[in-house]
Amino acid sequence: MDILTNVALGFSVALTPTNLLFCFLGSLVGTLVGVLPGLGPVGAVAFLLSLTFKMEPASAIIMLAGIYYGAMYGGSTTSILVNIPGETASVVTCLDGYRMARQGRAGAALGISAFGSFIAGTVGVIGLMFLAPLLGRAALSFGPPEYFALTLAGLTLVAYLSQGSMIKALIMALLGLLCGTVGMDPISGEQRFTYSTLTLSDGFGLVPVAMGLFGIAEVLENLAVLSTQSVDQAKIHGLLPNRQDWRDSAAPIARGSALGFFLGILPGPGPVIASFVAYAMEKRLSRYPEKFGTGVIEGVAGPEAANNAATAGSFIPLLSLGIPTSAIMALFMGALMIHGIQPGPLFIAKYPELFWGFIASMYVGNVMLLVLNLPLIGMWVRLLKTPYVILFPLILLFCLIGVYSLNANVVEIILMLAFGVAGFFLRRVGFEGAPFILAMVLGPIMETSLRQSLLISRGNFMIFVNRPICAVLMVLTAAFLLWPIFTRQRKDDRMT
Amino acid sequence: MRRANITVALVFVSVSIFLLFAAGRFNFGTLRVPQTGFFPKTLGILLLLLSLVLLVQALRQKAVEPGGVKIATEGWIRIASTLATMIGFALVLEWLGFLLSTFVLMVLLLRAIEAPRWSKMFTVALVTALASYGLFAWLLGVALPAGILGF
Numbered sequence: 001m002d003i004l005t006n007v008a009l010g011f012s013v014a015l016t017p018t019n020l021l022f023c024f025l026g027s028l029v030g031t032l033v034g035v036l037p038g039l040g041p042v043g044a045v046a047f048l049l050s051l052t053f054k055m056e057p058a059s060a061i062i063m064l065a066g067i068y069y070g071a072m073y074g075g076s077t078t079s080i081l082v083n084i085p086g087e088t089a090s091v092v093t094c095l096d097g098y099r100m101a102r103q104g105r106a107g108a109a110l111g112i113s114a115f116g117s118f119i120a121g122t123v124g125v126i127g128l129m130f131l132a133p134l135l136g137r138a139a140l141s142f143g144p145p146e147y148f149a150l151t152l153a154g155l156t157l158v159a160y161l162s163q164g165s166m167i168k169a170l171i172m173a174l175l176g177l178l179c180g181t182v183g184m185d186p187i188s189g190e191q192r193f194t195y196s197t198l199t200l201s202d203g204f205g206l207v208p209v210a211m212g213l214f215g216i217a218e219v220l221e222n223l224a225v226l227s228t229q230s231v232d233q234a235k236i237h238g239l240l241p242n243r244q245d246w247r248d249s250a251a252p253i254a255r256g257s258a259l260g261f262f263l264g265i266l267p268g269p270g271p272v273i274a275s276f277v278a279y280a281m282e283k284r285l286s287r288y289p290e291k292f293g294t295g296v297i298e299g300v301a302g303p304e305a306a307n308n309a310a311t312a313g314s315f316i317p318l319l320s321l322g323i324p325t326s327a328i329m330a331l332f333m334g335a336l337m338i339h340g341i342q343p344g345p346l347f348i349a350k351y352p353e354l355f356w357g358f359i360a361s362m363y364v365g366n367v368m369l370l371v372l373n374l375p376l377i378g379m380w381v382r383l384l385k386t387p388y389v390i391l392f393p394l395i396l397l398f399c400l401i402g403v404y405s406l407n408a409n410v411v412e413i414i415l416m417l418a419f420g421v422a423g424f425f426l427r428r429v430g431f432e433g434a435p436f437i438l439a440m441v442l443g444p445i446m447e448t449s450l451r452q453s454l455l456i457s458r459g460n461f462m463i464f465v466n467r468p469i470c471a472v473l474m475v476l477t478a479a480f481l482l483w484p485i486f487t488r489q490r491k492d493d494r495m496t
Numbered sequence: 497m498r499r500a501n502i503t504v505a506l507v508f509v510s511v512s513i514f515l516l517f518a519a520g521r522f523n524f525g526t527l528r529v530p531q532t533g534f535f536p537k538t539l540g541i542l543l544l545l546l547s548l549v550l551l552v553q554a555l556r557q558k559a560v561e562p563g564g565v566k567i568a569t570e571g572w573i574r575i576a577s578t579l580a581t582m583i584g585f586a587l588v589l590e591w592l593g594f595l596l597s598t599f600v601l602m603v604l605l606l607r608a609i610e611a612p613r614w615s616k617m618f619t620v621a622l623v624t625a626l627a628s629y630g631l632f633a634w635l636l637g638v639a640l641p642a643g644i645l646g647f
Contacts, residue, residue, distance in 0.1 A: 054637065167550050171508060174543045178515060178536065185532045192532060193518060223578060224571040226609065389612065390620060393605035396578070397598065397628060400585060405638040413586040417579060424575075429500045447535040459527030 003129070006356045013357025014364050019062050022055070023361050026063035027368050030070020033087070035078050035380045039395050040087050041071035042437075043215035045331045047402040049338075050207050057339040058354050062361040064335055068328060069121060069311045069362070072271060073369045076113045076304055077380050081106060089271035089307040092279045096292065096299030103295050108241045112249050112297055113304040114373050115241070120257035120305035121366040124312025127261045128319075129359050132348065136320035139345035144452035145463050149473035150323055151446040153480075154267040155439055158325070160480040161273065164430045172426075176436035179204050180443020187451060199411045206334040208403050208416035209440065210327070213433035215399045216420025219392050221427065226388070241297070249301035252282050256305030263306070264313025267325035271307040271314070278306035312362065318343050319355065323442070327434040330441035501554035508547035516540040578608050593643020594633075598625040 013019060033044040044067050052060035075090035080097035093113065100109040142150075159169035182193045183203025194200040241249070256278045263277060264270035282302040283292045292299050315332075317325045322344030324330040336343050341351060348355045373380075403416045423433050457463035464470045519540055525531030581604045589597045602621035606612060632638040 051638075167546055167553065171543065171546050171550065174539055174546065175511075178539050178543065181536045181539070188532055190522070190532045192522060192536065220575050220578070223574045223608070224567045226571075226574075389606065389609045393602055393608075394624065396582060396605060397601065397624065400582060400601075401628060401632055401638070401640075404589070405632065405640075408639060408641070410586050410589060413589075414583065417582055417586070421579065426504075429504050431504075451530045451534065454527055454530050459529075 006352065007129075007360065009353060010356030010358075010360030013058055013353050014062065014360035018056075019059050019357070019361060020364070022059045022063040023066050023365050024368055026066020027070040027073075027365050027372060028066075030067035030072075031074035031077075031369065031372060031380065032070075032383070033067065034071035034074020034076075034090070035383055036386075036391065039218065040214060041068055042327050042331065043211060043218065043395075043399075044071070045328055046207055046210035046214060047398055049210075049331055049335055050402045050406045052335055053338055053406070057336065057341055057351075058357045060335055060339065061332065061354070061358050062365075064332060065315075065358065065362060066365045069308060069365060070369060072307050072311055073114065073117055073373050074380065076117070076300075077110065077373065077377060080109045080113065080300070081377075081381055089275050089310075090304075091272075092275045092303045093300055095279070096295050096297070099293065099295030100297065100300065105295065108245050108297065109300050110377060111241045111374070112245055112301050114370055116249060116253045116256070116301045116305040117308040118366050118370045119253055120260060120309040121312060121369075122363065123257040124261045124264070124309035125359060125362045125366070127309075128312045128315055128362075131265075132316050132320045132355075134320075135316060136345045136348050139321050142321075142345070142469070143467075144449040144456065145467055145470045146473075147323075147449035148446060148453055149464055149470040149477070150321065151442045151449070153473040153477045154317075154323055154325055155435065155442060155446075156477045156480045157267040158435050158438055160483070161267075162432050162435060164432070166484050168431050169435045172431050172433070173435040173439040176439025177443045177446065179209070179436075180440045181447065186444045186448045197411075199409060199415070204440065205406065205412055205415070206331065206437075206441065207406055208412045209419050210331060210437055211399050211403060212416040212419025213423035213437060214327070215395065216416060217423030217427060217433070219395055220420060220424040222388065222392065224424075245297050248297050252278075252298045252302035253305040255281065255285075256302040257309040260306030260309030261313040264310030265316050265325075267317070270310040270326060274306040274310035275303035278302040319347055320345060322347070323445070324438060327437045330438050333441055498554060498557045501557065502551065505547055505551035505554050509544065509551060512540050512544035512547055516544065574608050578605065581605055581608070589643075590641045591643060594640040595625050595629055596643060598628060 014023065029044060029048065030041065033039055033041055045064050048064060048067060052063065055063075071087055072089055075085055075087040076093045076097065079085045079090040079093040080101050083094050083098040085091045085094055097109045097113065100106065155173050156170075159166055159173055162169040180203070182200055184190070184201070185192055191201065256274075259278055259281065260271070260274035263274040279292075279299060279302060282298045283289045286292065286296075286298060288296070314326060314329055317323045318329045318333060322333075322342065324333045333343055341347070341354070399416065400413060403412050404410070406412060427433070453463050454461075464474055516537065519533055519536040522533030522536060523531040524533040524537055581601060585597055585601045588600075592600075599621050602624050603617055606617050606620060611617075629640065633640050
């Protein structure tokens with residue numbers, strides 16, 4: 001009965017008029033961000049983060065979460081209708097979704113993607129509800145060595161999963177960790193790398209860095225090479241999938257939900273990976289794999305379900321261990337910490353109304369998105385036709401005001417622009433921003449736990465191997481680091 | 497891509513050497529009692545090592561890999577003018593005030609890709625400045641600078 005009381009508590013928080021409004025705003029902005037290709041969910045959350053400082057903590061995370069899962073819905077709409085993925089997690093949806101639209105089945109594709117997302121989102125939230133408290137309780141016995149091993153394994157896995165060179169991803173992670181050391185030493189309170197400036201005395205601000213790397217850099221990239229995409233819209237007849245569509249999609253949605261949820265828990269860009277893996281899985285399981293890519297509904301249902309379930313799953317490590325596993329979760333952590341709330345094993349016990357309110361709001365948000373998306377599809381597509389000439393100044397203006405509104409500090413605007421330029425150039429030579437931002441947030445946790453562990457063990461590194469959980473995590477870390485070397489060797493052998 | 501990789505690797509090598517120097521005055525402590533300098537110095541050394549690996553990889557790279565999309569001169573001009581506009585905005589914001597700076601920012605940014613008609617440009621810029629002021633200052637209660645004109 002415990003869980004029922006908790007769920008009731010959650011809904012009593014989520015259904016207050018204020019929180020309903022913020023949930024609605026979040027979902028709306030999220031869908032918008034998902035629809036528009038110029039700005040990703042990370043940039044949008046970074047921007048809105050600055051506006052949540054004055055809100056109640058519950059309203060703040062409810063709204064930010066709405067943006068995150070809203071973007072997953074919005075991204076699929078444009079993938080299907082105009083073959084432009086609004087964000088990376090809906091790239092695969094283009095493959096069969098757009099083909100379906102070309103064949104005049106846009107309605108069915110949109111419908112199954114919305115319903116599939118809704119079902120998977122709900123499955124994910126239920127999983128989150130059961131698993132997060134469980135993991136949180138287990139994590140109560142974690143000491144500094146476990147935390148160090150956990151952050152190390154998380155960062156390595158993110159580097160391992162990043163596209164392109166792993167060395168480059170590791171370099172980005174190291175740079176992020178180094179940037180995380182700017183400001184006060186978390187143990188002794190000494191100032192590091194601040195050069196007696198006030199702006200840096202608290203370290204690099206998360207918002208200017210994230211908005212630079214993900215907002216400004218993205219705009220600069222679009223300005224560099226203007227793409228003249230013509231929006232060629234397919235006609236929509238009837239949004240409801242027919243009985244055959246449902247029969248074909250039921251199993252992919254179920255599989256996608258389960259797969260997405262578990263992939264979401266792992267570090268890395270969960271929703272993106274989940275959608276790709278789900279597509280591959282459906283293709284392999286299908287009786288007619290050769291038809292994938294020509295407009296089969298399973299190719300839409302599976303990935304769409306997976307990316308939504310993954311968004312729910314990715315909250316688990318943050319809420320129960322206090323460890324963010326992706327750039328966007330790092331921002332959520334920032335949002336909570338600004339209100340003095342430390343996510344981690346004690347989070348659920350200490351702030352039940354916050355945790356359960358957040359869970360309940362995700363149910364509410366999923367319903368809102370279903371209602372919001374199906375009737376408003378026409379409007380979203382029209383928005384997509386906004387010329388970039390008008391769109392990009394608006395995005396930049398929002399970034400500028402967003403950063404300024406934090407501390408009314410012009411230096412932070414310059415900081416954001418500097419990170420934007422750096423991000424733009426680094427991305428062109430194959431360095432991704434995600435490991436950097438994640439490492440920057442994890443840095444202080446990692447440093448504190450490492451130094452505390454060494455204090456406990458009197459400088460003996462065996463402390464990371466002698467404890468069972470640590471040992472497992474360390475083996476995983478080593479495996480992620482060494483795996484690419486072995487596989488490259490094999491590839492080289494084959495080539496010669 | 498090869499030349500770019502070598503350049504980046506060299507940049508990172510110098511960054512890590514700079515960081516190691518900058519961290520020089522922090523006390524490393526011992527492994528038993530690690531101090532302020534322990535973490536930054538360790539990271540700096542790791543960064544140096546990885547940058548050197550990257551450098552060696554880039555030097556040994558033989559095949560001509562296809563790089564990213566090449567940016568034409570117009571692209572660079574668009575980027576430079578946009579950045580200059582935003583830096584200018586940051587510099588004059590507190591002096592000119594929010595409304596005026598935003599209006600000028602929008603006019604300049606709207607011209608960055610192609611020059612639209614003046615009437616259209618001014619309308620969009622004016623509406624954006626007023627709407628964003630309303631949204632941020634009134635609805636969200638953000639303190640925006642008033643500037644010399646008092647608005």
